[in-house]
Amino acid sequence: MMKQASLMPLILGGTLMLTVSAPILAQTKGLDIGKREFENSCASCHGVNGKGSGTVTPWLRKSPPDLTLLSKNNGGIFPMDRLYKSVSGEDTSAHGTREMPVWGQVYRMSAAEYYMEQRYNEEAIVRARILSLLEYINRLQVSK
Numbered sequence: 001m002m003k004q005a006s007l008m009p010l011i012l013g014g015t016l017m018l019t020v021s022a023p024i025l026a027q028t029k030g031l032d033i034g035k036r037e038f039e040n041s042c043a044s045c046h047g048v049n050g051k052g053s054g055t056v057t058p059w060l061r062k063s064p065p066d067l068t069l070l071s072k073n074n075g076g077i078f079p080m081d082r083l084y085k086s087v088s089g090e091d092t093s094a095h096g097t098r099e100m101p102v103w104g105q106v107y108r109m110s111a112a113e114y115y116m117e118q119r120y121n122e123e124a125i126v127r128a129r130i131l132s133l134l135e136y137i138n139r140l141q142v143s144k
């Protein structure tokens with residue numbers, strides 16, 4: 001019993017060190033915000049490489065488009081404005097039912113949960129999250 005009790009501060013200290021040092025480590029390795037968010041929220045459908053072969057793809061009614069061909073299919077220009085609207089959900093011209101989550105709405109809800117009653121700029125947060133994703137997707141483009 002005594003032995004176990006004396007280990008507690010050590011265990012707690014170690015846990016605390018891990019909690020504190022993990023973000024610092026991530027930063028020194030160069031935290032890639034867009035890549036991380038893509039892998040967390042998008043890769044299940046679009047695949048880690050963006051080509052559309054995610055783990056849940058077989059269960060979707062529509063197959064997700066290959067996100068590495070967006071520039072190629074648009075005359076070599078990354079169609080930023082159109083994609084922004086498509087990801088955020090502002091694009092209401094989408095035919096039929098949309099299979100992809102409405103990310104503008106998802107990020108608005110997560111900001112509300114995160115900031116609670118603190119003051120925050122909802123639109124700026126949503127825009128920053130979507131832009132960091134699009135910046136990453138832009139890096140996934142195959143060269144023309």
Ligand code: HEC
Binds near residue numbers: 041045065087099134
């Ligand atoms: C549940 C599966 C699913 C998830 C998760 C998902 N997508 Fe999609 N995505 C799709 C499907 C399916 C389409 C095709 C349009 C539609 O039916 O909604 C699409 C379309 C797109 C398009 C439009 C391409 C074009 O040419 O118009 C972009 C960009 C995109 N997704 C990015 C993302 C990003 C960024 C994330 C993560 C934040 C994400 N997707 C998460 C399924 C998904």
